[in-house]
Amino acid sequence: MSEPLMLFKKPTYPINSDLLDYLGRYDRISRVPIVYDDLLRFSGSISVFDKNDRDTLWIRVYYNEYERIEIDLTLKKIYSLLHSDGNVGIIKYLNVDSIDFCTFGNSQPFRIKVRNILNDNYTHFYVKKADASRVYGLELEHILSPDKINFLVYQDTLIEEHIMGIAGDVFIKSHLPMCNETEKSQIAKEFVKFNERSMIRLLGDMRAYNYVIIPIHDFDQVVFRIRAIDFDQQCYEGNFKVYRPQFFKENYPMVKLVKEKLENSSIDQYKHEERAVLAKRIISAENRIKRLMRIMRNDTISTEEHVAQLKKELYSYTHDLNFKKAKSMGDIMSAAFEFITRNFKNTNLFGV
Structure with a gap:
C-alpha cells in the first residue's frame, strides 16, 4: 500500500x-x-x-x-x-x-x-x-x-x-458514467488544465471533494469546468506531489479518463495553454501580485523542513536556480510566478 x-x-x-x-x-x-x-x-x-x-x-x-x-x-x-x-x-x-x-x-x-x-x-x-x-x-x-x-x-x-458546483467525488461517482464520449474528452481536457493550474500556484490537496465540477450549457452541448473550493493547503506541504491533483487516489478516475481520451501531444498542448493564460493574468495583475508576494515572502506559513523539501523538488523539476535560493514559501511562490512569466515572455512555450 x-x-x-x-x-x-x-x-x-x-x-x-x-x-x-x-x-x-x-x-x-x-x-x-x-x-x-x-x-x-x-x-x-x-x-x-x-x-x-x-x-x-x-x-x-x-x-x-x-x-x-x-x-x-x-x-x-x-x-x-x-x-x-x-x-x-x-x-x-x-x-x-x-x-x-x-x-x-x-x-x-x-x-x-x-x-x-x-x-x-x-x-x-x-x-x-x-x-x-x-x-x-x-x-x-x-x-x-x-x-x-x-x-x-x-x-x-x-x-x-459559497462556490456552486457538483462536488468532484459526487460527480465522479454519479454523473461521469452518464456523460457521452465527447463530454468525457472535454472533462479530461479540463482536468489537465486544473492539474496544471493547481501545480503552478502551489494549491495543494485537490482531492475530489475539494473541488467542484460546473456544467455549462453552450448551444447544443454541455461543457464542464473544474474549480477549487478549499484553499487551506496553499503553500504548506513540502511534497511537490501534493500540489498535483493527478497523484491523489481519489482522482484516479479522472487520470484514467485523461489516458483514455487524450494523446500525449494534446496533453502537452493543454498544459501550455494553461501556463500561457496564467502568465497573462500574473502580468496583468503585476502590482497586486508583487505586493502580495512581498508580504508572503516574509511570512511564516509552513515549516523549515517543508520549505527545504519543496524548493529541492522544484529545482529538480525546473532546474531554475531561484527555487534553490528560496528561503520561505513566499520565495518559492514568487519563483514559480517568475519562472512562468519569464518563459512566456521569452518563447511562449512552457515545456519543462
Whole structure:
C-alpha cells in the first residue's frame, strides 16, 4: 500500500499586520464584527442527512432565543456586505434558514443558509477560523483564476462566499458514467488544465471533494469546468506531489479518463495553454501580485523542513536556480510566478 501524500494535520497560521493592511487596501476587512467562536456557543444540534439518508457529517446547530436574534442580525449584515456592499436596506427581506457546523476537516466551518423571503431564492456562505494560508489561497484564486471570489476577514474570523458546483467525488461517482464520449474528452481536457493550474500556484490537496465540477450549457452541448473550493493547503506541504491533483487516489478516475481520451501531444498542448493564460493574468495583475508576494515572502506559513523539501523538488523539476535560493514559501511562490512569466515572455512555450 502506498504511503499517503499528507501525513499530518496542517496548523493554523495567524494573519500578520502586513497582510491585514493588504486586505484593508483591497476592501477585504469586514465592517461587521463577527467572531467564529461566538457561533460555537450553540445549545443543541441534530445531524444533517442527504437526500439518500446518508450522514453528511454536518450538524444543524441551535442557539437560545436571545443569542439567536443577535446572531441572525449579524449574519444578515455579513450577507449584505458580501453581496450588496453593505446595503442594510435588504436585511428586512432576509431570513437565516439554517446554521450548519462541519465536524471534520481542518477549517471546521459554519455554513449559513440565507433566504430572500420575497422570492425564496437562497444562497450560502461560510464562517471559518482565519488562517494566513487560506487567505493567500483565496486571494490568489481571485487574481489568477477565471472566477472571482468574495471573502472578508474580521480579526481571527474568515467569511467566504459559497462556490456552486457538483462536488468532484459526487460527480465522479454519479454523473461521469452518464456523460457521452465527447463530454468525457472535454472533462479530461479540463482536468489537465486544473492539474496544471493547481501545480503552478502551489494549491495543494485537490482531492475530489475539494473541488467542484460546473456544467455549462453552450448551444447544443454541455461543457464542464473544474474549480477549487478549499484553499487551506496553499503553500504548506513540502511534497511537490501534493500540489498535483493527478497523484491523489481519489482522482484516479479522472487520470484514467485523461489516458483514455487524450494523446500525449494534446496533453502537452493543454498544459501550455494553461501556463500561457496564467502568465497573462500574473502580468496583468503585476502590482497586486508583487505586493502580495512581498508580504508572503516574509511570512511564516509552513515549516523549515517543508520549505527545504519543496524548493529541492522544484529545482529538480525546473532546474531554475531561484527555487534553490528560496528561503520561505513566499520565495518559492514568487519563483514559480517568475519562472512562468519569464518563459512566456521569452518563447511562449512552457515545456519543462
